[in-house]
Amino acid sequence: xxxxxxxxDFDDHELVHFVTDRESGLRAIVAVHSTTLGPGAGGxxxxxxxxxxxxxxxxxxxxxxxxxxxxxxxxPLGGGKAVILADEQRTKTPEMLAxxxxxxxxxxxxxxxxxxxxINVADMVEIARQTRFVxxxxxxxxxxxxxxxxxxxxxxxLGVRAAVRRKLGKDSLAGLHIAIxxxxxxxxxxxxxxxxxxxxxxxxxxxxxxxxxxxxxVGGTVVDPSEIMALExxxxxxxxxxxxxTQESIEALNVPIVAGGAxxxxxxxADGDRIRDRGILxxxxxxxxxxxxxxxxxxxxxDGDGELVSRRIEGIPERLDRIWDESESSGLNPAxxxxxxxxxxxxxx
Numbered sequence: 001x002x003x004x005x006x007x008x009d010f011d012d013h014e015l016v017h018f019v020t021d022r023e024s025g026l027r028a029i030v031a032v033h034s035t036t037l038g039p040g041a042g043g044x045x046x047x048x049x050x051x052x053x054x055x056x057x058x059x060x061x062x063x064x065x066x067x068x069x070x071x072x073x074x075x076p077l078g079g080g081k082a083v084i085l086a087d088e089q090r091t092k093t094p095e096m097l098a099x100x101x102x103x104x105x106x107x108x109x110x111x112x113x114x115x116x117x118x119i120n121v122a123d124m125v126e127i128a129r130q131t132r133f134v135x136x137x138x139x140x141x142x143x144x145x146x147x148x149x150x151x152x153x154x155x156x157x158l159g160v161r162a163a164v165r166r167k168l169g170k171d172s173l174a175g176l177h178i179a180i181x182x183x184x185x186x187x188x189x190x191x192x193x194x195x196x197x198x199x200x201x202x203x204x205x206x207x208x209x210x211x212x213x214x215x216x217x218v219g220g221t222v223v224d225p226s227e228i229m230a231l232e233x234x235x236x237x238x239x240x241x242x243x244x245x246t247q248e249s250i251e252a253l254n255v256p257i258v259a260g261g262a263x264x265x266x267x268x269x270a271d272g273d274r275i276r277d278r279g280i281l282x283x284x285x286x287x288x289x290x291x292x293x294x295x296x297x298x299x300x301x302x303d304g305d306g307e308l309v310s311r312r313i314e315g316i317p318e319r320l321d322r323i324w325d326e327s328e329s330s331g332l333n334p335a336x337x338x339x340x341x342x343x344x345x346x347x348x349x
Contacts, residue, residue, distance in 0.1 A: 007053075009060035012348070014040075015110060016060070021099035025091070026084065028100055029055055031063035032111050033079040036346045039109055039133070040080025041297065042066035043116030043148075044100065046123075048086045059083045061242075061264050062116075066293070068342035069286035072319060073312070075297045078346070080111040086118065094126050101130025109133050114148065114296045117241070121147055135300040144306055145299040148292030153189025155291030155313045156261040159283050160190065160235060162317035163259040166324055167281040168234065173197040179223070179231045179255065182239035183207065183214040186261040186289070190237060191218045204228035205240070230254055238262040242285075250274045259283035272335035276327075284338035287319055 004016055015032040032040035042063060049055040059081050067079025084100060086092065104113050104127070114136040115124050121138055128134045139145030160178070164170050176199045180187050183205035191201050191214055201220030204227070205211035215222045223231060229244065230252040238244055242264030250271060258265070258280055265285045266272055275282045291313045298304050298312070323341070327334045343349045 004056070007057060007060055009057050009064070011060070011064050013060060013063065015107070016056075017103070017107065019100070019103040021096075021103075024093065024095035024099040025087075026096045026099040026103075028082055028084045028103065029059045030082040030103065030107065030111055031059040031080060032107075033060075033063040033067040034346045034348070035078040035110060037071060037075070038077040039112050040066070040078040041070060041075075041112040041114070041135075041293065041300070042079060042081040043114045043136075044082040044084060044119055044127075045116040046084045046086050046090070046092060046118030048088055048090060049083075052085070055083050055085050065263055065286045067346055068339065069290050069293060070297070071342045071345035072287050072338065073290040073294055073297075074315070075294065076301070077112070077293075077297055080113075081116075082111070082113060084118075090118070092118075092123070097123055097126040098130050101127040101134070104133055105131035107133070112300055114293075135296040137299070139299070144295060144304070144309055146295075147185065148295050149185030150189055151295040151309065151313060152261055152289050152292035153186045153193070154310075155294070155316045156186060156190050156237070156239070156259070156288055157193040158314060158317050159288035159320055160194070160237060160257075160259045162320050163257045163281055163283050164235065166321070167257050173199040176200065176234040177202065177232075178235050178237060179228055179233040180204070180237045180239060181225075181228050181244070181260065182262070183210045184239065187237070187239035188214050188217075190239065190261070191220065195219060202228070202231060202233065235259060238265050243267040245271050245275060247271065247274060250278060250280075253278065253280060255280065257281045257283075259288060261285070261289040263289065266335055269336070272333035276333040281324070282334050283320055284323060284335050286342075287323065287338055288316060290316060 062081035195218035237260035
């Protein structure tokens with residue numbers, strides 16, 4: 001590839017900003033896909049990439065996903081994302097976070113940053129010392145803000161229940177077997193809610209100890225990460241990293257439903273057709289996992305309280321049903337339907 005425009009995931013992004021700070025060692029990329037509906041909002045991911053091109057592709061896909069996610073959630077925000085390129089030791093310093101905050105500030109509000117994989121609330125506090133354009137900060141009890149993970153997991157749980165109603169005709173998760181990929185904040189929240197509904201939980205995570213802790217808590221079982229995608233269950237919920245639904249993995253799926261919070265689950269657009277052709281109901285990721293950005297947006301925009309956040313998140317099942325209805329009537333797979341809806345909303349149809 002000879003230029004940014006040659007990347008397959010470049011989709012007329014408005015801005016791609018490469019950041020280098022020699023003093024702190026920061027290397028980061030900020031991508032703003034669209035500001036049609038408002039400032040490009042989305043988290044910053046702290047991750048070790050084997051090649052810079054992988055980081056570019058990731059930030060392009062993630063920022064476009066945020067445009068679609070925010071539009072479909074009805075938020076007055078565009079889509080943006082950032083990645084901080086970590087070294088193999090995942091070295092993270094206050095100086096590095098400060099340099100990143102200054103880079104966000106230099107964009108003058110075109111991008112609003114929050115937390116993503118590898119970043120926590122304490123990191124956001126460091127970043128906020130350098131920029132106004134930040135959300136996901138600690139919140140007093142009863143206020144909006146803080147870790148978006150619990151809000152994301154609530155939305156995923158509601159989406160899982162909607163998918164079960166749609167595909168299995170059941171109003172409860174009781175007695176169902178749910179295979180959860182991941183054991184972090186979102187996966188953990190889903191597992192606890194599903195277990196409270198008397199579902200049977202299987203969990204896999206690259207961190208075996210973390211998976212075992214979650215399994216003990218919810219009375220579930222631990223599955224090897226290499227086996228979770230082909231496990232026989234009523235529903236597979238991917239809640240780790242993306243691009244896990246490939247031609248090969250879709251052929252091996254042994255579930256009637258895939259519904260989870262991971263971003264960019266489909267490795268290619270063609271995989272949306274593959275999963276539909278197998279008769280598996282798919283919940284488009286950026287629709288079902290919008291709870292976190294809904295909370296972040298309400299905090300940043302200061303347009304409501306916790307009750308409004310909950311009401312906005314509780315609209316996720318209705319949006320999924322609209323997508324599934326149109327998928328059935330049009331013959332398009334749910335991911336393609338959601339993309340088309342989102343593009344219309346941001347004026348790129």
